[in-house]
Amino acid sequence: MRALLVNPWVYDFKAFDFWNKPLGLLIVASILKKLRIKVSLLDCMDRNSPYYKVHTKTGPFGRGKYPFEIVEKPSIYKTVPRLYKRYGMPRDLFSNILKNSDYPDIIFVTSTMTYWYPGVFEVIRILKDVFPKTKIILGGIYTNLCSEHAQQHSGADIVFRGTAEENLPRLLAELGYIQATEIEPEHPLPDFSLYDKLNYGIVLTSRGCPFDCTYCATKILCPQFQQFSNKHIIEQLGYFADRTENIAFFDDALLYSKNFPQLLNEITERKLRLNFHTSNGLHCRFLDHNIAGQMHRANFKTMYLSLETINPSLQKQTGGKVDTPEFMQAVKILRDVGFSPDDIHTYILYGMPGQNHEEIIDSIKLCHDLAVHPHLCEFSPIPHTEEFQKTGFDENTDPLYHNNLFYTWYYPTRKTELYKRIKKLLTTGRI
Ligand code: SF4
Missing domain, CATH: 3.40.50.280 (Cobalamin-binding domain)
Structure with missing residues (x-):
């Protein structure tokens, strides 16, 4: 067959x-x-x-x-x-x-x-x-x-x-x-052998997230937090080490996983010649000097931190996964253990219903003050989330309306001037 x-x-x-x-x-x-x-x-x-x-x-x-x-x-x-x-x-x-x-x-x-x-x-x-x-x-x-x-x-x-x-x-x-x-019940690993050449490998040590942010689909797609065994992940990393130099961790809650510190020890002990990256934002609350130091020794090269906004009421209202002092402390910890400003990135949410433009600008400015790279994460209305209900869309709305660029900059009206200001701030640090 x-x-x-x-x-x-x-x-x-x-x-x-x-x-x-x-x-x-x-x-x-x-x-x-x-x-x-x-x-x-x-x-x-x-x-x-x-x-x-x-x-x-x-x-x-x-x-x-x-x-x-x-x-x-x-x-x-x-x-x-x-x-x-x-x-x-x-x-x-x-x-x-x-x-x-x-x-x-x-x-x-x-x-x-x-x-x-x-x-x-x-x-x-x-x-x-x-x-x-x-x-x-x-x-x-x-x-x-x-x-x-x-x-x-x-x-x-x-x-x-x-x-x-x-x-x-x-x-x-x-x-x-x-x-x-x-039928076998065990969790299978993704099969990367189907690719002739790999620029990078992707690893998932867990699925799901303990938080339930009002704009995020994770709880809908994976209601329970699940961790996978380090044995299989190490096996997979060994396979990648023969084929590529870069590995991205795809977990939504990498630092929440209890197995992660042990995995980092094994990576360091085995001297795997790999660059590691986090592509989803890390939870600042779970970052301490120990885990950050382990990540630095294991050769993490790209560290994305979750911030989204510095507006305290919006932080609470959307799920409370981070507050601004926790973010600032996480940046300090990363710098203390040896990460350079070039290694540290964060996501800033833009265009959520009711979000104030000045707060977006202030969030970007804070990142620049801390020498962290801010990346704009344009809001996408995701069906079944709390924020989706506020958009006026429903299950009969064409999913093309969920497009983040379209929804945030052009729907229902164009926001050309604001777009120019924010892009200028992101690229030049000035507005
Ligand atoms: S912390 Fe991140 S992954 Fe978890 S629910 Fe919030 S946005 Fe989603």
Whole structure:
């Protein structure tokens, strides 16, 4: 039996390979391989695709720009004065690869941001055209947050919610591809061997988060905090050490994980020649000199801290994961143990309903005063969150309205002057 796994294109105004890999789809690959099913992967967002004649440039930590093609804007975005693009593999190349592939018995397609659904729908349309007899199963973040929309419009034969581990064996048994007794309950590791070349590896030591911020989907996607065993993570790091130099930790609550200090010890003892990065913001409250020192010794190179805003009432109102003194203390701790200003970054939330512009400007200024790199994190209305209710949107709203750039800068009116001011402050430190 043969399965084809597809990671679709991203349709957006901007996209960057910020240590992105379709982890859920790679877990599907692991499960299928254990069931002795042959797996091939077509990742439209793989910048190292062996099918490319020219590859986009990669920075020292493995990140880089995606190739893209400019496409027509959906009518909702007609007034946005920015180019709308299909990021990833050229469409003709994608179709040609499929036409020259073996006929699959089953196809899995993943999905991420809700407003990227045009890429999901387009790969499904092409897959149906080339392989009309094969069942297509669609999962991922978009199907969890906009299940009805995906059921009604995606064109997939089966749309599932929940994780691959929870659903896949059951689905395969129902479709008659395996016996229910073949199902293994353990947590599988994502299978990175499907990539010819890796600019970076991604590691997940835990899933979920103890907080419940009003704008975040984590509690919806993963209600319980789960930790994975260090044994498997060390095994995976050993594998990555032979293939790449950079590893991004993808946890939502890395410092909350009780196994993390021991993992850092093992990394240091084994002298793994890897650069480590955190791509999601760390909880400042859980950062002390011990853990920060361990991270520095283990060779962490990029440290993102969660701040979002310095407005104390907004900090409390949105979930209380951090306050400004905790953030300032975390920056001090990182500097004390040897991290340089270039290593320290933070996210500043912009455009949440009711958020005051001056407070955003003050948050950026504080970062500059502390010599921390601020990065604007434009608010996206995520279905089922508390903040989503305040936007006036509902489950019938087209998910294109969830686009963070569109929602924050152009909906319902353009905020061009403010955009210029904030961008200038971010890039020059002046306003
Ligand atoms: S702390 Fe971060 S991951 Fe956790 S709920 Fe808040 S925003 Fe989400």
